[in-house]
Structure formats: C-alpha cells, structure tokens
Amino acid sequence: MSACGRFAPSTTGRAHPGTLLAALLCWLDARSSGARVLLRLEDLDRERTKPGHVEAMERDLDWFGLDWDGRSRQSENRERHEEILERLVREGRVYACDCSRTRIRMAGRRAPDGGFAYPGTCRSQVVSPDRWRGCERPLRLRIESREIEWSDENGSTLSGDPVRLFGDPILRRRDGAIAYHLATVLDDAAAGVDRVVRGRDLMPVTILQIALQQDLGLARPAYRHHCLFLEKAEAGSDADGQTKLSKLHGAVDVAALRERYEAEALCGALASFVGLVPAGTVCRPRDLIADFDWSRVSKEDVVLAWDARDGLRRERACEGEAGAGGAGIRRG
Numbered sequence: 001m002s003a004c005g006r007f008a009p010s011t012t013g014r015a016h017p018g019t020l021l022a023a024l025l026c027w028l029d030a031r032s033s034g035a036r037v038l039l040r041l042e043d044l045d046r047e048r049t050k051p052g053h054v055e056a057m058e059r060d061l062d063w064f065g066l067d068w069d070g071r072s073r074q075s076e077n078r079e080r081h082e083e084i085l086e087r088l089v090r091e092g093r094v095y096a097c098d099c100s101r102t103r104i105r106m107a108g109r110r111a112p113d114g115g116f117a118y119p120g121t122c123r124s125q126v127v128s129p130d131r132w133r134g135c136e137r138p139l140r141l142r143i144e145s146r147e148i149e150w151s152d153e154n155g156s157t158l159s160g161d162p163v164r165l166f167g168d169p170i171l172r173r174r175d176g177a178i179a180y181h182l183a184t185v186l187d188d189a190a191a192g193v194d195r196v197v198r199g200r201d202l203m204p205v206t207i208l209q210i211a212l213q214q215d216l217g218l219a220r221p222a223y224r225h226h227c228l229f230l231e232k233a234e235a236g237s238d239a240d241g242q243t244k245l246s247k248l249h250g251a252v253d254v255a256a257l258r259e260r261y262e263a264e265a266l267c268g269a270l271a272s273f274v275g276l277v278p279a280g281t282v283c284r285p286r287d288l289i290a291d292f293d294w295s296r297v298s299k300e301d302v303v304l305a306w307d308a309r310d311g312l313r314r315e316r317a318c319e320g321e322a323g324a325g326g327a328g329i330r331r332g
C-alpha cells in the first residue's frame with residue numbers, strides 16, 4: 001500500500017495565500033514520492049462554516065491546479081466520531097467542563113500554542129452514557145501524564161507531558177461539534193493517512209494529537225511542518241519595538257488573488273517566495289513535481305506584503321515567530 005497524505009483546510013472562510021502554499025507543499029510532497037493525497041474539508045465549525053464555503057474552497061484549489069485521490073467533508077464522519085465518543089464515555093474517561101475561558105486564563109499556565117493550559121478543575125464530573133448527548137457543556141477527555149518525545153521530518157523536536165503543557169483536550173464543544181483534535185486524529189487513522197504535512201503553526205499541538213493517538217490506540221503518522229507566510233500585524237509593533245507579525249490571513253483572500261493573477265502566475269509567485277523556483281516563474285503545480293525536494297523549501301517563515309495593483313511581494317524571511325514558541329519546542 002502506498003503512503004497517504006492529506007490536505008485538511010478548515011472551511012471557515014475563503015482560501016488565502018497560506019492555504020494555497022500549504023496545499024501546494026502537501027500535494028508536492030505526495031506527488032513527488034508516489035504517495036496518494038486526499039482532500040478533507042474540515043467543516044465541523046457550524047457557526048463559522050457559512051453556506052458555500054466548502055464549495056468555494058474546492059473550486060479555488062481546482063483553479064490553482066491541484067487534484068486529489070479522494071475528497072471528503074469531515075461532517076460526513078459524524079456518526080463514526082460519535083461512536084468513538086460513546087466508547088470513551090462508557091469507559092468513564094469523559095467529563096463535562098464548566099470552566100469559562102476567563103477561569104482557565106486565571107489559572108495562569110501558558111500552553112505552547114499561545115493559549116492557556118487547562119488545569120483539570122472539572123475532572124470529577126464524569127458524564128454517563130445516557131447523559132452525554134444532551135450535555136450543553138464542553139466534554140473533555142481525561143488523559144494520563146506521560147513524557148512524549150517526538151521530532152518531525154524537518155528535525156524540529158517537541159517533548160513534554162501533554163497534561164502539563166495543554167491539559168485534557170476538549171472532545172466535543174459546547175455547541176455539540178466534535179472538536180478539531182479528536183476529529184483530525186480519527187479521520188487521519190480511518191483514511192489510512194500516514195503522512196501529515198502542514199504549517200508550522202500547528203506544530204505545538206501535535207503533541208496533544210499524539211497523546212490522543214496513543215490513548216485511542218491509533219497509529220502515529222509521520223509529521224512535517226513547513227514555513228508560513230506572515231504579514232505585518234495591523235497593531236504595528238510590540239513593547240520592544242519589534243514589528244508584530246501574524247499569519248497572512250487578513251490582507252488578501254483568494255477572491256482578490258484571482259482578480260490579480262492567472263493561476264500559473266500565482267503558483268510561480270508562491271513557489272518562488274519559499275525558494276522552489278526563481279522569481280518571475282510562471283508554472284502549474286505539476287511542473288514543480290520533478291524537481292521537488294524539501295531541502296529547497298525555505299525553513300524560515302516569509303513575510304509578504306500585498307496590494308491590489310502590484311500583487312504579493314516578498315519582504316523578507318524571518319526566523320519563526322508564529323506558533324513555535326513555547327515549552328519543550330526546538331526548531332530543527
């Protein structure tokens with residue numbers, strides 16, 4: 001059986017340059033090595049996934065020139081997700097959580113993803129098999145303390161105890177939606193995904209996903225986390241006078257990109273920003289397969305600027321600021 005990767009965008013809005021970069025790198029990783037690659041549209045956030053978002057994401061990826069060995073919507077897997085949740089409830093491992101965000105923040109333990117670690121306050125409120133479906137509070141899984149040592153194919157390492165770093169993960173949100181970490185590890189395992197290629201901003205939470213895989217008896221895929229496109233944040237600079245950077249989300253979405261670029265010009269521009277081709281190259285994703293090699297992809301995040309007339313401009317590379325700061329994480 002050949003290796004299998006997946007691209008799993010959240011469908012909470014239109015694609016942006018970072019979405020297309022992540023899709024391109026994940027797709028090239030698979031296509032250049034003979035692996036299969038699946039598109040999984042992560043549409044579980046009912047509030048933020050508006051009508052038409054899923055279709056727009058698919059259309060934009062088609063337009064960009066990517067093809068897939070299978071396509072699915074995560075919401076199609078609801079029954080399977082709930083079966084596993086039911087099993088965990090029956091095992092007495094799931095509890096209802098009453099803590100507000102403010103309360104968790106007040107406990108004061110920073111998590112590696114920039115949020116706050118959950119201190120385990122509600123652990124005793126185990127839910128029973130006849131009550132969990134009607135429960136209007138978030139459901140959390142009690143996970144055990146243990147040291148996880150792990151490194152990705154980029155050589156970045158992350159180690160620590162998931163309970164200390166993050167606390168027990170939410171499995172089902174207050175609104176009844178299955179939470180990202182659970183859905184992701186279940187769907188990767190069910191589809192036979194053994195390679196996860198995704199942006200470096202998700203690297204810190206990988207340790208939590210590995211803990212879930214261990215506790216649910218699922219295989220661990222190989223991971224690779226790649227560089228991000230960043231932009232100057234609107235807030236300007238922080239207290240040290242450093243320019244603040246954030247993921248390139250706000251400035252431009254693919255609707256604006258499609259007004260400015262033909263697909264081939266955009267593909268060439270994005271590939272050139274991360275070092276895959278010289279600036280000015282015009283190409284389709286498939287033209288990049290033959291020469292693709294991860295050693296040619298920038299290890300550093302790339303700061304871009306956008307204006308509607310000139311398009312995207314590469315300003316500079318920068319040693320990772322978004323995502324990988326935190327306990328136990330070392331960049332490779």
Ligand code: GLU
Nearest residue numbers: 008009010042184198202
């Ligand atoms: N849906 C997630 C996102 O778009 C990514 C999921 C993943 O790659 O694990 O940020």
